[in-house]
Amino acid sequence: MTTANDARAASDLLERQAELLVAVATGGSRMDSVKWEYRERRDDLEIALRKVGLSDPFPWEEPSRWYAYYSANGMGTYASRREYIAELAAPIRARLRELMLGIAVEDGGPEHLDWPLLETRLREAKDRFAKSSTLDDFQDVGRRCRELLIDLANLAFDATMLPVGAEEPKGSDAKAKLGYASDYLFAGRQHAELRAVAKTTWDLANKVVHGGIGDVDAFATIQATVALVRIFQRATQP
Template sequence: MTDQELIPILEKLKNIMISVATGGQRIQVVNQEYLASYQDADVAIKSRGIENPNPYSDLWEWYGRWSSGDLPTYQSRRLFLSELYAPLLKELRDRAAGDPPKLIEETTGWPKVDRTIGEARMRLAEAENEEQFQAVGLLCREALISLAQSVFDPHVHKCEDGVTPSETDAKRMLSGYISSTLEGRSNEVSRKHARAAYDLAVELQHRRTADFRQAALCVEATTSVINVMAIISGRRDPCPF
């Protein structure tokens, strides 16, 4: 089975799992189909020397997982399954396209940054109302402040407007770090990217009509800025052998 053939099977498994866990198809109706597809996928995945990310070979096992209490909403179940399959699907698509798999760690080594953005992701999966989605925005803002404090050195990095930033002025610190560290035409784009993520987090925190899409966009933008800073600082460089 080629990578291109395996991808739709994995998508099918994910969609069946989402359906039965969100009020769609009944397990009794689709379990046999799921079992057969799971066995084919499991063999194909392991033949590539890859660990199968989905441990639920039977839909009743999946039912036991989602009904255990920590995936109480339809959205939390969808997000769980999306994150479960995302790395494997990306690797297979990269391989099918002839690209090598990307081996970038999610953690940065800045403990407070990693802890806060991890908490934001968890809150996003559990959020059901405006106040909870706003709380995700607050955590994203705190993650950016912690990030700025981790990378910005006032003795080395100078802000473009000449103002010395306060300890919580993430926008000015991140902009100063980027402009002092990177040279060339990419500076302005990078600064805009950091400012946009910070502004989005602050806006979401105060928006009374915050919803899942806005909160998810905020988490994604914040994560992107964190990864950009990790790359600029050398924390994504390959380890020397």
């Protein structure tokens, strides 16, 4: 269930990321000096927003992508760049404020997921890949696949799958959940390759998210994600 503290944590990350984007676009920070800070916070922000049923409003993998975007889209003034970042953040900021005030109590997070909803999101990811042509597009496909794998982990994993004495993974630790679910559902030496599929798919999605890839990598990621969803469906559903 979403809490005010969850929303507050996400809001803090959102504001810090927005401030960084404005800073690099208005001469306040050098892109090279903040790119790692931006990337790390981007991952944290994605997880925090997902926990409250929201998505990251900033589509750029790193500050240089933001620079390329505003340079190519006529944002020649500092004011126009500030306004654009504010516009992107505004609906997420408003929703988080509602959650912090307790006005909006419905949680769109993993607790409400089911297989039909996962199927819908899978179809949306496939459609997104079909329309992709740029590096940013391919990275977005990777992000969507990673989100799908997080959803899949929350659907497939159950605490009864844990080995004796093992600590239950945190809510956002999809890699661990997929690993435990794979170990439980595909136990034995004869299923070693099946168990490896989950780890490989997760690693591939993260590789695509972090760039330096092309359409073949994005294609492989969406295909691997589809395959992994189908494998877990077959293993967990009657």
